[in-house]
Amino acid sequence: GADVTHSRARLRGDDAVTGNSIRLNFQRYVARTGTNVGLAAYRYSTRGYLTLNDAARAHDDAWGYSTRARQRYQVNFTQRLGARSSVYLSGGHVAYWDSTQRQNDFQLGFQSTLGRANYSLSAMRYRLGDGRQDTRYTFTFGVPLGRSPSAPRATTQVGHSGQGGKLQLGVAGALGESRALTYSATASRSAAESGSVDTYVAYQGGTVALNAGYSQAQRYRSLNLGAAGSVALHAGGINFGPAVGEGFVLVQAEGAEGAKVGYGDPIRVAGNGYALLPHVSPYRWNQIDLDPSGLPLEVELLQTSQRVAPTAGSIVRVAFTATRERTLFIDATDALGQPLPFAARVVDDNGQPMGAVGQGGVIQLRGANDSGALIVDP
Structure with a gap:
């Protein structure tokens, strides 16, 4: 596919800034092998092209105008391995106007199931806020705590990067027939901080949505309450x-x-x-x-x-x-105790049709009076 986007923005009372963005993309899924490939190439062909976020940043910060992406390339690849596993690769490259800075992000991962448990391994290469590149390795394992559909699920995640290691333990689940009440609790510890705890509970009813959350770390505590309707x-x-x-x-x-x-x-x-x-x-x-x-x-x-x-x-x-209307189900027989003939016409004592005999001799009567007689006409 291919498309062109045109933008027009007026910044701080200056003349309007206009530009165009051209995008080319390719998507392919091969059902026989379980392969999914996505390639996208974006080139912001003119200097004046602004996304909505670019324009919002430029209104608040004059420097935001210089951090606009000039070129962006993205790739996504997923391959199914058997009935339970898959491997994926995603990455991107971004170049900016008025800057020699380049951003390259890549992620490689593997995920699978083992019985009722699931696990995944991933490696991600990304840029830190100070411009340095870092790589994070993550292992995640999750298992349900019970066999019922509403049983909570426990998750363990171990990560390591240039900033140190991190361990995270959590449990999450839902209650009720429609799973209206959801909850989660997470405890984590890393080299950068001594430890933190996060809890969350939410209820989605027919007339109101309620949520509450509590977080605690070494230097802060926070409590969040919310209601919407x-x-x-x-x-x-x-x-x-x-x-x-x-x-x-x-x-x-x-x-x-x-x-x-x-x-x-x-x-x-x-x-x-x-x-x-x-x-x-x-x-x-x-x-x-x-x-x-x-x-x-x-x-x-x-x-x-x-x-x-x-x-x-x-x-x-x-x-x-x-x-x-008043509805009656009448299980009737004839004088000899035999079932009434199927599809026989049923009328009231005034001759008005009321229905017919159904399967098994059962009469479903809608709009029935409080009293009166019914006549079955075979």
């Missing part, structure tokens, strides 16, 4: 939901209280018949689904899926129609 006031009432993006969907499904919206986040229709779906993609089709599982038998959704294509920043109301 949204409140929508509309003609149908007020609804609480997760933190919304630029646009969101207000799902209306009166009569289907408790129905699950979508199949990922734990979002359900509230008691007023509405729910907030926090994220949608603008200018493209978004499928909005209602999951009827768990609803009472007397509730029937006339449709369980709709598509909307909102504009950017819009709030869209998507209405689903639900009916609530």
Whole structure:
């Protein structure tokens, strides 16, 4: 593939700075051998080309204008080895305008599984902040602490670089049927510092997201608390939901209280018949689904899926129609105790059709009255 990007930026009241960037790239995946190769060559062909980050740095720091990349080359290679292992190589080279500095970063790694455990080895060559090159070697081993799907996972990581060695031990997991509660705890020790501890816990509910973290090292302690959510006031009432993006969907499904919206986040229709779906993609089709599982038998959704294509920043109301009728399952036989004939017509005492006999002689009756007679017409 190939593409050209044009930029135009006005810096500190000066004349507009314009430029172009040309990119060439190649991607290839060979399924038979499990080989994936990616090559990309970027050349910022003009001096005035600025990325969004370049322009932001230049507004805050005049020196940021001189650290713009002129050429960038990248390579990625992954090779599958058998059914459990793979090896990968990634690297890049960057040259800058107004600077003789060059940046070369490379990483070589191997990862595999051993039973229910996984491990990896990697070597990374990178540039430090003072311009010196360094190489870091890392070994990582992880194993679940139990056989249940919600069992926590323990991880050990050993690293060594020019700055010394580092040892890190951690455990992480999730609780609940939908894994709404996640937690992690990490302890590390390196040659540069005596030791540090980091803990984190987060809860993602249908109406709020909560998180808390605590870190402690030799010279500092920090505690972080966070909460995120949204409140929508509309003609149908007020609804609480997760933190919304630029646009969101207000799902209306009166009569289907408790129905699950979508199949990922734990979002359900509230008691007023509405729910907030926090994220949608603008200018493209978004499928909005209602999951009827768990609803009472007397509730029937006339449709369980709709598509909307909102504009950017819009709030869209998507209405689903639900009916609530008394539903009975009648296991009936004839006077001789034999099953009723399959597909026989069922009418009420006024001759109005009510359904038909199903498999095993069971009659499913929707909209049943509190009293009256049913007649099976074979």
